[in-house]
Amino acid sequence: MTRPTALVLLDGPVSDATEVRSSVLELVTIARSLGRVDVVTLEAPSLEVLAVLGAHGVEGVHQAQLPSSLPADARHLTSVVAAVLVAAVRRTDADVLLAPSGFSAKEAAAVAAARLGAGLVTDAAAVSWDAEPGGALRATKRVFAGSWDVTSTVATDPAVVTVRANAVVAETAATPTHPEVEALPIDVEAPAVTVVAREPKPRTTGRPTLEEAAVVVAGGRGTNGDFGPVEDLADALGAAVGATRDAVFEGWFDRYVGQTGVTVAPRVYIGAGISGAPHHRGGMQASQVVVAVNNDPEAPIFEISDFAVVGDLADVLPQAAEAIRAHRARGAQQ
Amino acid sequence: MRIVVLLKYVPDIASDRRFAEGRVVRDPAEGSLNELDENAVEAALRLVEALPDAEREASEVVAVTVAPETADITLRKAYQMGVHRGVRVTDDALAGSDYFGTAAALAAAVRRLEAEAPVDLVVTGMAALDGLGSVVPALVAEALGRPQLTLAKSVALEGRTLTVTRESDDAVETLAAPLPAVLSVTDAANSPRYPNFKLIMAARTKAVETWTAADLGLDPAAVGAAGARSVVVDSAPRPPRGETELVVDKGEGGKALADFLIRNDLV
Numbered sequence A: 001m002t003r004p005t006a007l008v009l010l011d012g013p014v015s016d017a018t019e020v021r022s023s024v025l026e027l028v029t030i031a032r033s034l035g036r037v038d039v040v041t042l043e044a045p046s047l048e049v050l051a052v053l054g055a056h057g058v059e060g061v062h063q064a065q066l067p068s069s070l071p072a073d074a075r076h077l078t079s080v081v082a083a084v085l086v087a088a089v090r091r092t093d094a095d096v097l098l099a100p101s102g103f104s105a106k107e108a109a110a111v112a113a114a115r116l117g118a119g120l121v122t123d124a125a126a127v128s129w130d131a132e133p134g135g136a137l138r139a140t141k142r143v144f145a146g147s148w149d150v151t152s153t154v155a156t157d158p159a160v161v162t163v164r165a166n167a168v169v170a171e172t173a174a175t176p177t178h179p180e181v182e183a184l185p186i187d188v189e190a191p192a193v194t195v196v197a198r199e200p201k202p203r204t205t206g207r208p209t210l211e212e213a214a215v216v217v218a219g220g221r222g223t224n225g226d227f228g229p230v231e232d233l234a235d236a237l238g239a240a241v242g243a244t245r246d247a248v249f250e251g252w253f254d255r256y257v258g259q260t261g262v263t264v265a266p267r268v269y270i271g272a273g274i275s276g277a278p279h280h281r282g283g284m285q286a287s288q289v290v291v292a293v294n295n296d297p298e299a300p301i302f303e304i305s306d307f308a309v310v311g312d313l314a315d316v317l318p319q320a321a322e323a324i325r326a327h328r329a330r331g332a333q334q
Numbered sequence B: 001m002r003i004v005v006l007l008k009y010v011p012d013i014a015s016d017r018r019f020a021e022g023r024v025v026r027d028p029a030e031g032s033l034n035e036l037d038e039n040a041v042e043a044a045l046r047l048v049e050a051l052p053d054a055e056r057e058a059s060e061v062v063a064v065t066v067a068p069e070t071a072d073i074t075l076r077k078a079y080q081m082g083v084h085r086g087v088r089v090t091d092d093a094l095a096g097s098d099y100f101g102t103a104a105a106l107a108a109a110v111r112r113l114e115a116e117a118p119v120d121l122v123v124t125g126m127a128a129l130d131g132l133g134s135v136v137p138a139l140v141a142e143a144l145g146r147p148q149l150t151l152a153k154s155v156a157l158e159g160r161t162l163t164v165t166r167e168s169d170d171a172v173e174t175l176a177a178p179l180p181a182v183l184s185v186t187d188a189a190n191s192p193r194y195p196n197f198k199l200i201m202a203a204r205t206k207a208v209e210t211w212t213a214a215d216l217g218l219d220p221a222a223v224g225a226a227g228a229r230s231v232v233v234d235s236a237p238r239p240p241r242g243e244t245e246l247v248v249d250k251g252e253g254g255k256a257l258a259d260f261l262i263r264n265d266l267v
């Protein structure tokens, strides 16, 4: 049979002109294992972005041309992104559509799947062909707070899958490509939803984003409002910072990990001053290694930790940060 | 004003959640109202309570669940909070539905209510805690051809215009749409009320309406296991984590933590 095509959504804005989000490169890496890779984007890719996509083996880049009557902010609305995905799938005759697992991308992917009559798996951690390329697609995900693995097959062509960050390690292609940008005209009706205001969130410079980071350090009520030690350890490790919902509702930090917050599955998750309530665990239990610091030896988070320190985070975290910095400095000297 | 609230019946997150034969086990002893849907009920009730007297008296909040027979606890809970009417859609033909089958059944239930009198708003929770999909609200909006305002942190209704604020993955937004619309609310939108004694007593005897797939004019081949576009082929519990290495801090806890990371090549 002919080589299948996998289409990847270049989610939202790239962080700057020269960078492609790591989660997107992970999607491209998975897509390459499935067949020819095309990407669809709503923004004009820079030369640097094209070079990165080429290094990762992307063969086609389709840039949506939205009607000029559409207000600029409306391009982020689910109905508009869904229309772009549908047009791109039809143009490329894609057999698989892969999108990230953020709330917005999931909604757009779902609506696109509805319009395409396609099956959908959300938050997948692994994707492959079931038997033969172009046949049924197989997607595995982790559910029930990381306690079960569930594999589904999708028999529709195309199949739509959203993939969680850190599902694979992004790799460049053995044979680089030189993709060119093709315009993809989009015909959308004026959306019924009006964007009254839209304020992009500042991307914390110097720190990876919570969704994508390979290491996450999170703080809870036990910080008592001082996130200094949490941020200090995160910076020593090059990690992202997260929190519990309680800490966010207190106004101590802006983003939290958990079932109603961000779901993370990094290589290492470090929770400090966090009890490990089911709602929080639901968003981090799929992490590869879990480390906890808590002054209560009975803290439930210890039950799911690989390594735990019973102690005051205000003492433990700065000492750990110091030791890691010293280790790194030694490594740099060698 | 007529509002339909969509409520899901899910295994309690503190229970031993599991799969059997490719489906989530829905043991009645562990079934509960998806906690996040309490925020949806609260949002619907508050919108009605904010109306002028005459309009408020003429309003109706209807809770709908697509669930097995054992799910009445969800509607009972909604009655306790002050919902007027509860409908359970139950049919063997709906078992094994995927996101699209579920959305089709929910949309058909809204249309059936619409045949009685206009439905101004559909309100849902932000996610079902069993699958954490967060896609059914958008799919119901799509099926009904109505605008969607999802993941609202705050909700305001002025005349026939609904305005929400929301935090998307990379922006803070204010969106507006005319009614009729579909709204999903996050757990930050409100604090669900505790039922009062009077409502608890009244909820005991309140009837639950039950509808079948045929009542909704659903094609049995398009919903349930027959219409599902994806099928679970394998499910297994993950092996438990190994032993926890526990260190009690006596002044060296931070160093021990750093050492653990370094020794496991995690730095």
Ligand SMILES: Cc1cc2nc3c(=O)[nH]c(=O)nc-3n(C[C@H](O)[C@H](O)[C@H](O)COP(=O)(O)OP(=O)(O)OC[C@H]3O[C@@H](n4cnc5c(N)ncnc54)[C@H](O)[C@@H]3O)c2cc1C
Binding pocket: A219, A220, A221, A222, A223, A243, A244, A245, A246, A247, A256, A257, A258, A259, A260, A261, A262, A272, A273, A274, A275, A276, A277, A278, A279, A280, A283, A293, A294, A295, A296, A299, A311, A312, A313, A314, B035, B036, B187
């Ligand atoms: C519908 C719903 C959805 C929710 N969704 C989420 C979610 O997505 N994410 C989330 O995080 N929560 C969520 N929650 C809240 C969740 O149930 C818990 O309340 C919350 O996670 C607890 O936060 P915490 O661990 O910071 O606080 P606590 O539970 O108060 O724990 C604080 C911990 O800090 C320890 N401690 C105190 N001082 C120190 C110190 N000096 N050094 C070290 N340790 C110390 C204590 O021993 C304790 O274990 C949700 C709740 C509901 C109802």
Ligand SMILES: Nc1ncnc2c1ncn2[C@@H]1O[C@H](COP(=O)(O)O)[C@@H](O)[C@H]1O
Binding pocket: B006, B007, B008, B009, B034, B036, B037, B040, B064, B065, B066, B067, B102, B106, B123, B124, B125, B126, B127, B128, B129, B131, B132, B133, B134, B135, B136, B137
């Ligand atoms: N079977 C169902 N019956 C009623 N409402 C549902 C059902 N499934 C999902 N919903 C609604 O859709 C929301 C999001 O669900 P989900 O997309 O499955 O995470 C839930 O919070 C409910 O309000």
